[in-house]
Amino acid sequence: MKPTLVLVGRPNVGKSTLFNRLTRSRDALVADQPGLTRDRHYGIGRVGERDYLVVDTAGFDPVAKDGIMHEMAQQAEQAIAEADALLFLVDGRVGMTPHDQQIAERLRRADRPVYLVVNKAEGMNRAVAASEFHALGLGDPLAISASHGDGVKELVALVLEPFPQDADEAEETRDKSPRIAIVGRPNVGKSTLVNALLGEERVIAFDMPGTTRDAIAIPFERNGRKYTLIDTAGLRRRGKVFEAVEKFSVIKTLQAIERCNVVVLVLDAAQDISDQDAHIGGFVLDSGRALVVAVNKWDAVDDYRRERIKADISRKLGFLSFARFHYISALKGSGVAVVLKSVDAAFAAAMSDLSTPRLTRTLQVAVAKQAPPRHGVFRPKMRYAHQGGSNPPVVVIHGSALDQVPASYVRFLERSFIEAFKLQGTPLRIQFKTAHNPYATK
Numbered sequence: 001m002k003p004t005l006v007l008v009g010r011p012n013v014g015k016s017t018l019f020n021r022l023t024r025s026r027d028a029l030v031a032d033q034p035g036l037t038r039d040r041h042y043g044i045g046r047v048g049e050r051d052y053l054v055v056d057t058a059g060f061d062p063v064a065k066d067g068i069m070h071e072m073a074q075q076a077e078q079a080i081a082e083a084d085a086l087l088f089l090v091d092g093r094v095g096m097t098p099h100d101q102q103i104a105e106r107l108r109r110a111d112r113p114v115y116l117v118v119n120k121a122e123g124m125n126r127a128v129a130a131s132e133f134h135a136l137g138l139g140d141p142l143a144i145s146a147s148h149g150d151g152v153k154e155l156v157a158l159v160l161e162p163f164p165q166d167a168d169e170a171e172e173t174r175d176k177s178p179r180i181a182i183v184g185r186p187n188v189g190k191s192t193l194v195n196a197l198l199g200e201e202r203v204i205a206f207d208m209p210g211t212t213r214d215a216i217a218i219p220f221e222r223n224g225r226k227y228t229l230i231d232t233a234g235l236r237r238r239g240k241v242f243e244a245v246e247k248f249s250v251i252k253t254l255q256a257i258e259r260c261n262v263v264v265l266v267l268d269a270a271q272d273i274s275d276q277d278a279h280i281g282g283f284v285l286d287s288g289r290a291l292v293v294a295v296n297k298w299d300a301v302d303d304y305r306r307e308r309i310k311a312d313i314s315r316k317l318g319f320l321s322f323a324r325f326h327y328i329s330a331l332k333g334s335g336v337a338v339v340l341k342s343v344d345a346a347f348a349a350a351m352s353d354l355s356t357p358r359l360t361r362t363l364q365v366a367v368a369k370q371a372p373p374r375h376g377v378f379r380p381k382m383r384y385a386h387q388g389g390s391n392p393p394v395v396v397i398h399g400s401a402l403d404q405v406p407a408s409y410v411r412f413l414e415r416s417f418i419e420a421f422k423l424q425g426t427p428l429r430i431q432f433k434t435a436h437n438p439y440a441t442k
Helices: 014-024 067-081 098-107 126-136 154-159 167-173 190-198 248-261 275-287 301-317 336-350 357-370 405-420
Strands: 006-007 041-044 053-054 085-089 112-120 179-183 214-224 226-231 263-266 290-296 324-327 381-389 394-400 431-433
Touching: 006 014, 006 067, 014 041, 014 085, 014 112, 041 275, 041 357, 053 248, 085 098, 085 154, 085 167, 098 126, 112 126, 112 154, 167 394, 179 190, 179 248, 190 214, 190 226, 190 263, 190 336, 214 431, 248 275, 263 275, 263 336, 275 290, 290 301, 290 336, 324 336, 357 405, 394 405, 405 431
Parallel strands: 006 053, 006 085, 085 112, 179 226, 179 263, 263 290, 290 324, 394 431
Antiparallel strands: 041 053, 214 226, 381 394
């Protein structure tokens, strides 16, 4: 299971900047204005040699009693409760404040490892910048610059050192029986769909070894084939559930996605497609997992609503066009069997063995149809392709000057391979290997 690192601190200390640095993204808004982040952001850590999740929280005021600061504090409290490690950011240029002391007092009761991170230390003596923060009583402060990247890799290595590599997770991905994660917003019918998939002759649900943090793995068999459902329905965070925040664990959902082969994203036909639906879909895509989308409660809406929800899906979830969409009623069982067939097809596509000769021929046909654009006087040359992995399928292309291939052409190649191999239901990744030029230094 990937460890979860949660960034906490008062407003405007650089939490979102560090989040963007760790995830190598621009997902979190950054500006010299306190309080810009009000909701939690989730991402995959891409700095360092280990896999982990990163959570960016709003400016934390543990003593706020009402208003927007109270709502933001509750968001941070939920993230703290689900953290494996807490990164407490303070501002090395402003120095220690009473607000920092209030947060430190709260984090000492968190029963989680806390790392005190002194940000904005660029151009400063690190020892001097960190010195006064020893008074917070949270161990040795670590001085970094999130905006410049100074000290960030060292920080990540230190924080992840206590967490062992999870060998079970790698073993799970090689299992020949599909592992299916049922995900979605609260009250969209995830539990009902789980029951419909299991049927009346369901096996007893039990915690399988390695299924931690309350994520329940439920093995079952249908038509002679074995499956494992990873049920995220009905999960709650440890401790009290706040009324002002979503009443399910986002982190558990993201970890379930990481551990599965196929994700079934459940949408509610009676509700509009929300940003949360799009965020879950985006994480599925980033994780490279095969996907089936089930639009539930289809029997409960009229024709006008059906047309509206289809238009909403096309507009907000167009980036999931590789997946099959099914319109079902989990309560009545209609369409559920088709969902399972699509899961089988998506799993088969995700675990496909792609032959090197056919991959190379497909590459040659694609290049003949549309050559990669020139970069200066040179045009990237693509010589051959082979498979570099599965779940999702990875195609490795060898050639020269491939570091200059634009993202638009990469998407063209992905579509070409998906169409040629009929890989419905799974994304595909392209990796480039550029041959060494012996004359580069001459």
